[in-house]
Amino acid sequence: MKLKITPTICIICAAFIVSACGELVESGARADLPKTAQLVPADTFLLVDIGDFNGLMKKLEKTPLYGLYKDPAMRPFVENFTGKLIKKLQEENDAVLKTVLDPNNLPAGKVAVAAVLKGNPDDALEPTVLVISQWGRNITRMKDALDKSALNTVENGAHRSVENYRDVNIVILTTETPAKQVPDVANYNPDDTNLRMKTVPAGLAKNCYCFLDDCLIVANDVDIAKFAVAHVKGAAGSTLADNTDYVSAMADVGPEHDFDFFLNLRQLLTQVIAGDTTGQSRMEMANLGFDNLASLGCSLGINAGGDNSICGKTVLKTTGARKGILKMLETHNEPLMPPRFIPASTNSISILNLDIKRAFDEFCSIMYGFSPAAAAALQQPLIEAGDQGQAPITLRTGIIEYLGSQIVIAQSINKPFTLSSIPTETLIAVSINNRASLEKSLSLVHKRLMVPNNPQPTRELLGHTIYLLGSLGFPTIDGAAPLDFAATGPRTQAPLVRTAFTITDTHLLIGTEPAVERAIRTLAGAQAESVASAEWFAKAKSAVPSVVGLACLEDTSASAELMWWMLREGSQRQRANIGLGSSASVLAQPDLWQFADFTLLPDYSAVKKYFGSFVLFGASRADGFQLEFKFLNPRTKTTD
Numbered sequence: 105m106k107l108k109i110t111p112t113i114c115i116i117c118a119a120f121i122v123s124a125c126g127e128l129v130e131s132g133a134r135a136d137l138p139k140t141a142q143l144v145p146a147d148t149f150l151l152v153d154i155g156d157f158n159g160l161m162k163k164l165e166k167t168p169l170y171g172l173y174k175d176p177a178m179r180p181f182v183e184n185f186t187g188k189l190i191k192k193l194q195e196e197n198d199a200v201l202k203t204v205l206d207p208n209n210l211p212a213g214k215v216a217v218a219a220v221l222k223g224n225p226d227d228a229l230e231p232t233v234l235v236i237s238q239w240g241r242n243i244t245r246m247k248d249a250l251d252k253s254a255l256n257t258v259e260n261g262a263h264r265s266v267e268n269y270r271d272v273n274i275v276i277l278t279t280e281t282p283a284k285q286v287p288d289v290a291n292y293n294p295d296d297t298n299l300r301m302k303t304v305p306a307g308l309a310k311n312c313y314c315f316l317d318d319c320l321i322v323a324n325d326v327d328i329a330k331f332a333v334a335h336v337k338g339a340a341g342s343t344l345a346d347n348t349d350y351v352s353a354m355a356d357v358g359p360e361h362d363f364d365f366f367l368n369l370r371q372l373l374t375q376v377i378a379g380d381t382t383g384q385s386r387m388e389m390a391n392l393g394f395d396n397l398a399s400l401g402c403s404l405g406i407n408a409g410g411d412n413s414i415c416g417k418t419v420l421k422t423t424g425a426r427k428g429i430l431k432m433l434e435t436h437n438e439p440l441m442p443p444r445f446i447p448a449s450t451n452s453i454s455i456l457n458l459d460i461k462r463a464f465d466e467f468c469s470i471m472y473g474f475s476p477a478a479a480a481a482l483q484q485p486l487i488e489a490g491d492q493g494q495a496p497i498t499l500r501t502g503i504i505e506y507l508g509s510q511i512v513i514a515q516s517i518n519k520p521f522t523l524s525s526i527p528t529e530t531l532i533a534v535s536i537n538n539r540a541s542l543e544k545s546l547s548l549v550h551k552r553l554m555v556p557n558n559p560q561p562t563r564e565l566l567g568h569t570i571y572l573l574g575s576l577g578f579p580t581i582d583g584a585a586p587l588d589f590a591a592t593g594p595r596t597q598a599p600l601v602r603t604a605f606t607i608t609d610t611h612l613l614i615g616t617e618p619a620v621e622r623a624i625r626t627l628a629g630a631q632a633e634s635v636a637s638a639e640w641f642a643k644a645k646s647a648v649p650s651v652v653g654l655a656c657l658e659d660t661s662a663s664a665e666l667m668w669w670m671l672r673e674g675s676q677r678q679r680a681n682i683g684l685g686s687s688a689s690v691l692a693q694p695d696l697w698q699f700a701d702f703t704l705l706p707d708y709s710a711v712k713k714y715f716g717s718f719v720l721f722g723a724s725r726a727d728g729f730q731l732e733f734k735f736l737n738p739r740t741k742t743t744d
Contacts, residue, residue: 137238137319140216141345141354143335144234145328148344149368150219157211158240160362163406167413168737172714177706188699212240212318218344220328221375232325234332243318250275250313250320267326272333274314276326281309349421353401356419356730360405369397370423391473393428397421398728411647413716414735421728428470432463434724435653436509440645442635443512443533443611445627450635451662452515456654460507460534464500486549497545506542507612508535514635516619517662521669526601528666531615531623536607543607547571566628570620573603644717647734653723661715661738664708671702713738 137143140153154160164170172178215238219231239246254277258264263278285301312329313322316336323329335343344350349368357364373395377386389395398421408415422430438457446453472479485496497503512533521527536542550571555561563570604617608627613620626634635641640659648655716738722731 137214137336139345140214140236141350142343143236143332144218144344145220145331146342146344146347147371148218148220149231149371151344151364151366152217153364154215155361156213157215158213160406161210163362166407168714168716169413172711175711175714177710181701181704184701184704185699192699209242209245211237212242213238221371232328233323234328235322236332237320238318239320240318243315243320246320247315269330270333270337272314272316274312274326274329274333276310276312278308278310281307349399353399353419353421357401357403357417360408360415361403362406363404365402367400369399373397391428391470393426393430396424396426396430398423411736412734413737416733418731419728428466432466433729434458435722437651437653437723438510439651440648440655444634445533445608445611445613445623446512446514446531446635447516447622447626448633448635448638449516450514450638451517452656452658453635454513454654454656456511457509458511459509461504464504487552497548502545503542506536506538506545508537510535512611517666521666523673526616529616529619531613531619533611533613535611539607539609542612543569546607565621565624568606568608568624570604570606570617570624572617573605640717644719644736647719647736648721652721654721656720658718660718661712664715665712668705668708672705674702
């Protein structure tokens with residue numbers, strides 16, 4: 105059983121960031137600048153843009169997240185966390201880093217990072233980077249910090265020079281770069297199992313910075329810094345604002361634009377393909393269907409109004425007819441109606457509507473493009489033809505053929521939480537179109553291939569056959585040690601949990617044996633009501649369009665309770681991973697546990713009021729794919 109990275113984890117991580125920022129302060133008046141897209145080159149492939157940082161932080165003050173940070177019950181944890189962080193900050197020798205991380209020295213206006221690919225494919229991993237930030241009255245501190253940092257760089261062997269450009273002094277720091285080994289992109293050979301490298305000779309690197317009023321411009325290329333300076337001062341010429349991919353992508357996201365993100369996938373792929381003299385990259389991209397990618401645009405809104413505290417929209421743009429992986433992921437819109445057997449105890453449910461048969465056929469086509477032998481193996485019989493003339497069973501004709509066009513993943517939380525029990529149960533449901541034929545195939549596959557030596561491979565329950573599989577033992581999360589193993593002293597006996605599947609009139613159900621059994625009882629009306637009757641689900645569903653291609657709904661209040669318990673238990677045992685594994689690497693970093701004493705967290709009942717629910721939904725479009733998400737405010741209004 106694996107613990108997913110859920111919106112709840114993101115909320116808690118963000119809470120740490122807010123607590124580190126301290127009280128939000130007004131950073132002073134700032135100069136008016138053109139839109140960021142008008143300050144960067146037209147061939148910018150990446151842009152991260154916050155138009156008004158101080159405004160963004162003020163909006164955060166109105167969210168439940170900020171309410172959580174300010175709650176008196178959180179004060180011991182927050183003060184301990186920020187105290188350690190400030191102490192660590194004071195130990196740093198980097199003047200710029202100390203200034204940027206100072207919670208009383210936040211930017212005032214625009215904060216943006218742009219990246220432009222260099223002409224040489226070998227430099228694709230080291231693009232030209234431009235940073236534009238406005239600091240209001242804090243600009244003096246930034247000037248002092250950068251001057252100190254430049255002085256230290258010179259003392260370490262760099263050369264400092266100043267170039268006046270349009271009445272702006274650009275400070276240039278030139279340092280020698282050592283020879284290095286880089287992948288030999290131009291001579292990539294797919295048949296060579298060893299990645300070919302080549303030596304890039306030693307050279308010179310130039311980093312620069314300059315100030316225009318309260319605006320700081322930093323770049324690793326003097327020309328791009330000059331480009332930004334010129335356009336701040338009103339110069340004409342093509343910019344990202346004139347790039348059709350950018351304009352199209354950003355027109356489709358929003359309307360909230362507190363934070364924007366743009367990635368020009370067409371340009372990235374063009375450079376990758378152009379740099380490959382073997383043609384292998386072009387073939388691979390075409391086979392996967394990625395040669396039709398155009399761009400990725402994202403926007404984020406804070407305190408978006410109504411029931412939303414945070415909302416966002418993402419659009420992946422494509423060109424031409426989709427194929428490969430993009431074809432596999434095409435969804436079709438259906439009403440958001442969870443199957444009746446999903447129990448009311450469910451705290452997270454995801455529904456995906458896609459043509460499973462078409463997706464499988466497209467996958468076989470992709471495999472054939474890479475390895476005809478592997479594609480042929482997918483068509484081989486799972487069970488050979490019988491002596492009595494029974495037809496062979498293949499994956500495509502014996503199983504995939506009888507599947508429908510809906511995949512449901514539901515997770516329930518088991519309470520009370522203990523160190524020796526499974527905290528969550530997951531149930532996967534796949535719609536079917538022919539129960540009798542599918543059960544005939546799967547029962548034979550189960551008997552012959554899955555449990556050939558099991559004397560009791562099945563059992564009956566309320567008119568359904570439960571097909572039992574192997575025991576999982578105690579669930580490790582992403583391979584990490586479970587919680588009871590983190591404790592000192594004798595280890596408890598790990599419980600055995602069997603996986604199982606069953607077939608209903610409408611769905612193939614797969615999960616732990618208790619989850620499958622609970623679904624059967626719910627379907628028969630012999631247990632709790634379905635998730636459709638849950639209060640959290642009703643509110644979350646109201647924030648989703650009536651028909652969608654995919655939807656994910658989560659009761660973050662329930663998920664946060666589990667995470668809260670795991671953090672406190674893990675901290676008591678001084679185990680940084682506490683079974684979270686690599687999937688929650690942010691929370692498993694030793695530095696985080698060095699600063700955060702989770703034993704100081706209050707009882708969850710004191711903060712439950714700050715957690716609501718989360719929805720993500722999307723659909724395929726003629727020109728790509730669209731996703732939207734919303735963090736919904738708690739059902740009970742929090743105090744400011």
